[in-house]
Amino acid sequence: MTLLVDVHTHVYLPRYASWLRSRSVAPRILVNEAGEERLLILENETNVGRPVGPSYWDINAKLSFMDQHGIDISVVSFANPWLDFLSPPDAESLARDLNVDLEEYCATSPSLPSSSLKRIYGLGLLPLVPGIPVSSVLEAVSQIAKAPHLRGLIMGTKGLGKGLDDDALNPVWKAIEENGLVVFLHPHYGVDPSAWGEKENGHVLPLALGFPFETTTAITRFILSGAFDRFPSIRILLAHSGGTLPQLSSRLASCIDHDPVVASRLKHDARFYLGKLWFDAVAYGPEELAFVSEIISRAGRYESGSTNTKSLADRKEGSKRMLFGTDHPFFPPLSSSEKWKSVVENLEAIDAVAGWGTNEREGVRAGNALTFFGIQ
Ligand code: URA
Ligand code: ZN
Numbered sequence: 001m002t003l004l005v006d007v008h009t010h011v012y013l014p015r016y017a018s019w020l021r022s023r024s025v026a027p028r029i030l031v032n033e034a035g036e037e038r039l040l041i042l043e044n045e046t047n048v049g050r051p052v053g054p055s056y057w058d059i060n061a062k063l064s065f066m067d068q069h070g071i072d073i074s075v076v077s078f079a080n081p082w083l084d085f086l087s088p089p090d091a092e093s094l095a096r097d098l099n100v101d102l103e104e105y106c107a108t109s110p111s112l113p114s115s116s117l118k119r120i121y122g123l124g125l126l127p128l129v130p131g132i133p134v135s136s137v138l139e140a141v142s143q144i145a146k147a148p149h150l151r152g153l154i155m156g157t158k159g160l161g162k163g164l165d166d167d168a169l170n171p172v173w174k175a176i177e178e179n180g181l182v183v184f185l186h187p188h189y190g191v192d193p194s195a196w197g198e199k200e201n202g203h204v205l206p207l208a209l210g211f212p213f214e215t216t217t218a219i220t221r222f223i224l225s226g227a228f229d230r231f232p233s234i235r236i237l238l239a240h241s242g243g244t245l246p247q248l249s250s251r252l253a254s255c256i257d258h259d260p261v262v263a264s265r266l267k268h269d270a271r272f273y274l275g276k277l278w279f280d281a282v283a284y285g286p287e288e289l290a291f292v293s294e295i296i297s298r299a300g301r302y303e304s305g306s307t308n309t310k311s312l313a314d315r316k317e318g319s320k321r322m323l324f325g326t327d328h329p330f331f332p333p334l335s336s337s338e339k340w341k342s343v344v345e346n347l348e349a350i351d352a353v354a355g356w357g358t359n360e361r362e363g364v365r366a367g368n369a370l371t372f373f374g375i376q
Contacts (some may be wrong), residue, residue: 002367008326013057016094038336050330063120069254072112075125076123076215077154088132094127122150165227181235185238214246223273235278238275239323245274248294275296281325282327286353293360316357316360320363324347325346
């Protein structure tokens with residue numbers, strides 16, 4: 001029996017939830033007329049908000065979700081919007097305290113039966129806000145590197161306010177690379193809400209389209225800045241299977257070819273860099289997983305001119321860079337007895353990818369994550 005490892009699963013630890021409760025503008029937690037706590041996370045969200053409760057902060061609720069769904073190990077990360085809305089001194093001290101809290105959350109989780117492995121590992125956070133000295137960010141990187149159960153960090157797309165192609169981040173990437181930490185790149189802002197028009201579509205457009213577009217833009221700007229040439233060993237895991245980057249990578253390569261200024265900054269064809277990334281398998285469908293695994297495996301071959309001949313073998317090879325996730329505790333079921341659709345659908349998708357055999361399925365369910373996060 002193989003394990004199941006969830007690499008995309010979030011928390012708001014109690015200290016963070018208290019900050020959210022103390023605020024009067026988004027992001028905030030408020031109590032509605034029915035006396036229930038609700039989470040208001042985006043600026044333009046209606047006052048209805050989303051459900052929020054113990055599964056965000058109580059380790060027993062996380063463990064019982066894991067037990068209900070057969071998840072053996074979770075690599076938990078803080079949920080958006082992290083510390084983005086804070087001033088530098090608050091961001092610095094809250095990052096330090098939350099990384100301590102997260103290490104303790106992981107350390108107090110039970111071990112797997114007959115194993116020295118814990119059931120929960122973590123991804124810390126950095127005080128990435130405009131105006132903060134880079135030295136404070138580097139201190140947080142060292143703090144995370146020293147914490148035994150933290151294996152990397154979750155990062156939004158803003159960097160120090162200017163995005164992930166900001167040269168001021170170079171020392172941060174260098175420290176992350178040198179310490180062998182994983183970066184989990186995750187969206188929060190979506191795109192300009194005017195793109196969504198006037199019809200009431202709730203959270204559907206920002207979450208289904210805005211989130212993946214934001215991730216796509218952020219990682220593309222990182223690639224175009226030449227960061228992968230400067231930091232070739234950096235390990236970045238993209239949320240939601242890389243947004244739309246896999247689908248658009250050949251178009252991106254063609255646009256770069258026609259722009260000598262950008263082309264001259266890069267050592268490789270744009271598709272080469274896709275092969276340096278990892279992708280969660282939170283795509284909800286087998287065709288999407290098949291496509292992503294094929295594309296990322298072909299990535300390195302574009303420069304040699306041979307690209308189109310081996311799709312099933314590519315799918316198997318590319319699966320080694322894909323990792324199961326759930327996005328818990330977002331998208332809860334409507335009744336408390338139901339299984340979470342995000343788990344059921346993402347597991348069914350993994351089982352149904354044409355061309356993935358037992359090895360690939362087991363890799364995506366657990367083996368790839370254990371290797372990637374050094375959980376052994
Ligand atoms: N998933 C997340 O991680 N964050 C959200 O805000 C919604 C879904
Ligand atoms: Zn998420």
